[in-house]
Amino acid sequence: MNAKLSADLYITGAAEIITCVANGTDRLGRIPDAVLAAKDGWVLAVGPANRVEAEVDMTGAKVIDASRKIVAPGFVDCHTHLIFGKSRAKEFALKMTRSTVEIEAMGIDTGIPASIAMTREASEDDLFHGAMDRLTRMLRHGTTTVESKSGYGINRTDELKMLRVNQRLSAAQSIDIVSTFLGAHDFPPEIDRNRQSERNRYIETLIHEMIPEVAESGLAEFCDIYCDDGYYTAEESRRILEAGIRHELRAKIHTDAYSGIGGSALAAELGAISADHLNYTSPLEMIAMAKAGVVGVVLPALDFAVAHHRPVVPRKMIEAGMTLALGTNLNPGNWTESMRFVMLLACRNHGMSLEEALLAATMGAAKAIGRDADIGSLEKGKKADLQIWDIPEFEHLIYRLDHNPVVSVIKTGRVLFDNGRRKS
Ligand SMILES: [Zn+2]
Structure with a gap:
């Protein structure tokens, strides 16, 4: 059996992760009920929990609960x-x-x-x-x-x-x-x-x-x-x-x-x-x-x-x-x-x-700005730069005129805001 990669950050329970990696006709690559694993600031895997957990060992990883929320690239x-x-x-x-x-x-x-x-x-x-x-x-x-x-x-x-x-x-x-x-x-x-x-x-x-x-x-x-x-x-x-x-x-x-x-x-x-x-x-x-x-x-x-x-x-x-x-x-x-x-x-x-x-x-x-090899989407090998929105549907982003849906921000794998609170 191959040794699993081990994560230091685990985003769990998201209602949806918008990867911005085109998937067939879905240009945003939206994955329902998804998780994301990262290590040293870089994404290891994104997808359904059973698939990601088969590839990545989460022991000791910091867990961010994104239940009922939407995750998107920063x-x-x-x-x-x-x-x-x-x-x-x-x-x-x-x-x-x-x-x-x-x-x-x-x-x-x-x-x-x-x-x-x-x-x-x-x-x-x-x-x-x-x-x-x-x-x-x-x-x-x-x-x-x-x-x-x-x-x-x-x-x-x-x-x-x-x-x-x-x-x-x-x-x-x-x-x-x-x-x-x-x-x-x-x-x-x-x-x-x-x-x-x-x-x-x-x-x-x-x-x-x-x-x-x-x-x-x-x-x-x-x-x-x-x-x-x-x-x-x-x-x-x-x-x-x-x-x-x-x-x-x-x-x-x-x-x-x-x-x-x-x-x-x-x-x-x-x-x-x-x-x-x-x-x-x-x-x-x-x-x-x-x-x-x-x-x-x-x-x-x-x-x-x-x-x-x-x-x-x-x-x-x-x-x-x-x-x-x-x-x-x-x-x-x-x-x-x-x-x-x-x-x-x-x-x-x-x-x-x-x-x-x-x-x-x-x-x-x-x-x-010539950074598309590293940022702009959530996929293996890219920076773990992401934001978590507390909105029930993606469309609320532009449906509501005046609000800030961002509750958590993670930059290069570091949690800077979590549930609206500044972490560092
Ligand atoms: Zn200008």
Whole structure:
């Protein structure tokens, strides 16, 4: 008789485990009355108790009772601006009844420039503590991996400050942080962006100083840019992203949010890992991105927060063959820490099915940050990153408007929340 594998974590009695591993026509791989066994943070087996217990020895394993509950992979939030100084709450309250022009006439900064000013003013410690608070709440909402971008420094000193915060966050808490350099989120507010010579000076600094330094220090894995009307042109984006690629920073791109200026075609050509926003993307660009394997990152909370006049249409991208991901786009102008809320918006405002939205919030998002070999689904050999929902049926996830169904969160096999209580 073969020696059994031995588990140190055993999730028992779940009404259902949603594995997110396709099984025939069931794209979510839902297993009723299932258990999950893990060892050293990695999944050993998932399935009916009699089958798993035949393969795995549970003696001494920590047991988590998931009776009458639903187990799912931890959410992967693949697009955030997690690190920022202070909020823009006053600006948003005024926006309910006043135009941006009126608000700026009152001497209140708005938009990305406001976030840049507040982030430059903040100390590294302040940024760290603010982000830690947000990460704690994200974990409480079932998120176990977070991509975190710089992009509110827009100079060497403050961009590096943000990336060092990412490094500290990785070391200080349980959620995995995936770091992205977004020095080209905007132009520095102190330059005249209408003068090509001034634009070029910052672009040269990005290409010859900041990107090499970020890559050498290992502070980021991806190089991102905002390619849109009023921000970086497609040609400028190409130069910057190619410099990143030369330094082994894989390309990501914010594009087509407010105009179609060729950012998605560029993403396909450069083999970007993801293209994010995509409100103005053409059908031909969608096909090109599908062929190139560029993941489309849909950000429904942004469309909701700004009452976007041209909401993104995920269905067209799915029909073009693209893999889709969801992200919160957490930032001072679009503050949500809940991937469930983003799924609700994706379904109710953008016509995604619940199955499509959950896959986009797990496997799709893992692909958008190059982690799909390790996370995004519950199966043997993947990380034991999972959440337990106290809802009678899976559909309650988006049926109820305002609730947090997450009662337990397990990250790399460690129980961080159990029955609503913080464990470590
Ligand atoms: Zn963004």
